[in-house]
Amino acid sequence: MRRIKLEIAYDGTNYHGWQIQPGMITVEGVINQALSELMQENITVIGASRTDSGVHAKGNVAVFDTESKIPAEKICYALNRYLPWDIRVQSSIEVPEDFHPRKVKSKKIYEYNILNRKISLPTKRLYSYFVYYDLNADAMKQAAKFLIGRHDFKSFCSVKTQVMDTVRTIYNLDVEKDGYMIRIRITGDGFLYNMVRIIAGTLIEVGRGAIAPEDIVKILNGLDRELAGPTAPAHGLTLLGIEYD
Amino acid sequence: MRRIKLEIAYDGTNYHGWQIQPGMITVEGVINQALSELMQENITVIGASRTDSGVHAKGNVAVFDTESKIPAEKICYALNRYLPWDIRVQSSIEVPEDFHPRKVKSKKIYEYNILNRKISLPTKRLYSYFVYYDLNADAMKQAAKFLIGRHDFKSFCSVKTQVMDTVRTIYNLDVEKDGYMIRIRITGDGFLYNMVRIIAGTLIEVGRGAIAPEDIVKILNGLDRELAGPTAPAHGLTLLGIEYD
Numbered sequence: 490m491r492r493i494k495l496e497i498a499y500d501g502t503n504y505h506g507w508q509i510q511p512g513m514i515t516v517e518g519v520i521n522q523a524l525s526e527l528m529q530e531n532i533t534v535i536g537a538s539r540t541d542s543g544v545h546a547k548g549n550v551a552v553f554d555t556e557s558k559i560p561a562e563k564i565c566y567a568l569n570r571y572l573p574w575d576i577r578v579q580s581s582i583e584v585p586e587d588f589h590p591r592k593v594k595s596k597k598i599y600e601y602n603i604l605n606r607k608i609s610l611p612t613k614r615l616y617s618y619f620v621y622y623d624l625n626a627d628a629m630k631q632a633a634k635f636l637i638g639r640h641d642f643k644s645f646c647s648v649k650t651q652v653m654d655t656v657r658t659i660y661n662l663d664v665e666k667d668g669y670m671i672r673i674r675i676t677g678d679g680f681l682y683n684m685v686r687i688i689a690g691t692l693i694e695v696g697r698g699a700i701a702p703e704d705i706v707k708i709l710n711g712l713d714r715e716l717a718g719p720t721a722p723a724h725g726l727t728l729l730g731i732e733y734d
Numbered sequence: 735m736r737r738i739k740l741e742i743a744y745d746g747t748n749y750h751g752w753q754i755q756p757g758m759i760t761v762e763g764v765i766n767q768a769l770s771e772l773m774q775e776n777i778t779v780i781g782a783s784r785t786d787s788g789v790h791a792k793g794n795v796a797v798f799d800t801e802s803k804i805p806a807e808k809i810c811y812a813l814n815r816y817l818p819w820d821i822r823v824q825s826s827i828e829v830p831e832d833f834h835p836r837k838v839k840s841k842k843i844y845e846y847n848i849l850n851r852k853i854s855l856p857t858k859r860l861y862s863y864f865v866y867y868d869l870n871a872d873a874m875k876q877a878a879k880f881l882i883g884r885h886d887f888k889s890f891c892s893v894k895t896q897v898m899d900t901v902r903t904i905y906n907l908d909v910e911k912d913g914y915m916i917r918i919r920i921t922g923d924g925f926l927y928n929m930v931r932i933i934a935g936t937l938i939e940v941g942r943g944a945i946a947p948e949d950i951v952k953i954l955n956g957l958d959r960e961l962a963g964p965t966a967p968a969h970g971l972t973l974l975g976i977e978y979d
Contacts, residue, residue: 500856545857565853575856608810611745611820612790612972616857727857 490554493561494584495520495534495568497549500575502615502724506542507549516540516576520551523571527564528557537590537731538597541683543723545616548579548730550590590731596660598676598729601689601721606669617670618689618725624696626666632695632702633662633673635709636688643712645688646681647720655681655712664692671696674729683720691718735799738806739829740765740779740813742794745820747860747969751787752794761785761821765796768816772809773802782835782976783842786928788968790861793824793975795835835976841905843921843974846934846966851914862915863934863970869941871911877940877947878907878918880954881933888957890933891926892965900926909937916941919974928965936963 497520505513509521517536524532537550559567564581572578602617604610609619636645636659643655661676673689691708694700700708700718708716742765750758754766762781769777782795804812809826817823847862849855854864881890881904888900906921918934936953939945945953945963953961 498853498856500859547855547857569853574854574859577854577856579853608743608814608824609819609822610792611743611822612792612861614745614819615860 490556490586491561492552492554492584492586492588493564493581494550494552494588494590495565495581496579496730497551498547498577498579499545499549500615501540501543501545503575504542506540506544507536508539516546516549517551519572519576520578523568524553527568527571528555528559530555530557535590537595538728540728541723541726544726544728545724546728549728550731552584552588552590554586590733594678594734596676596678596732597680598674598732599680599685600727600729601673601675601685601725602727603671603673603689603693603725604669605671610669613670615724616727618722620693620697622697624671624693625698626664626671626696628698628702629671629673629692629696630664632692632700632705633664635703635705637662640709641712642681642684642709644708644714644717645684645691646714647683647687648714649682652681657681657684662688686720686723686726687714687717689721689725693721694718735801735831736806737797737799737829737831737833738809739795739797739827739833739835740810740823741825741975742796743792743822743824744790744794745860746785746788746790748820749787751785751789752781753784761791761794762796764817764821765823768813769798772813772816773800773804775800775802780835782840783973785973786968786971789971789973790969791973794973795976797829797833797835799831835978839923839979841921841923841977842925843919843977844925844930845972845974846918846920846930846970847972848916848918848934848938848970849914850916855914858915860969861972863967865938865941867942869916869938870943871909871916871941873943873947874916874918874937874941875909877937877945877950878909880948880950882907885954886957887926887929887954889953889959889962890929890936891959892928892932893959894927897926902926902929907933931965931968931971932959932962934966934970938966939963 534551561583565578604617639658779796806828810823849862884903
């Protein structure tokens, strides 16, 4: 028995998120089916990040166990032939049998894209959130700095969550303006439910002047979801990658 | 009566090209319908470029005549409310009544995107042509230079065309590598049927070493479509804009 780690890219537009749900088309479900067909075994992956409906990925991670003798590095090429074009496995390598993608310490890197112009651009609409009022990217950048570090992110977590410990570490949070696209890039040791989208929604509020950059500190300290901005839409979000120690 | 010029962006994925065809969903058809609803008149636009099925646009141009008193600059905002999200009118201005978008001298700017990496990326698949073998962008750049200027482009024109005069001027043709994306940007006074896609297909042949850069001269002089490379797929192509004198 070998454990294989996959790095998976997908366009989330047509999926009800990562996680298997009865009667819904999900990325996990489609990958399980393709793997089972390729390997002629019944295969169930363990995913690293259960991305929401509509969220995209460049490097989500999943592992599975197999008896097959196919060289690990070749599996991604063979598997892609069984997958639709909006899912593409980027790499496949063998890992220790006890490697668990949610239990091993990792850094996750997300990107949130905001299309900030007067009129939307059709070819960008599926992978960025269109905001027509002028955003001040410098103010957003300033606000972002207050979120870096180890904090209780209860204010930036959907109330639906069942997690008790809401302390997380953000290693890096950068706002970059590239023409009419504003990119928020965030690296952390883990994220609460909807945390990246609530951070994006709050930074947008800062960008349009509704929240002052330094008020981020009050929002953090308040430990109350009501204080932060709205949850920005899923389709602006991409999971860029997961780095394991 | 006023003549209004529209600058139109669209994602060509779900359209059978620009030009109205019976029983097909086309960009022109959808715009005529939206304009007629908005203006409460029967409106037919005259388009500048009849882009093929699957080709995208950031700035195609069309004009129409109207009795309406809506300020010209506001028409684009009002019109977008009647259009699907994959078509967005970027601007609307009044032009002289005899302005014809295909008869006034213009420069057209196209971009062809090639996603050049071992494995495709789902979020780029709709707007670039995926090529998995390594392309030499420097060789492509070198080859591109031979196409700049006033030439008979018969070799770079689909044999289906009925045009007699195949002489055109390319003002600019640049190949740029940006990470795994190779962008071909081309400006000319007009293009023959499939000309940009045949140029892209030929430059790809150069990039993989099947055609030497200097052989472009022979291909041009041969005046034979068989000498050039294949027609690259439509979805890699975007009409960036049209500049009028």
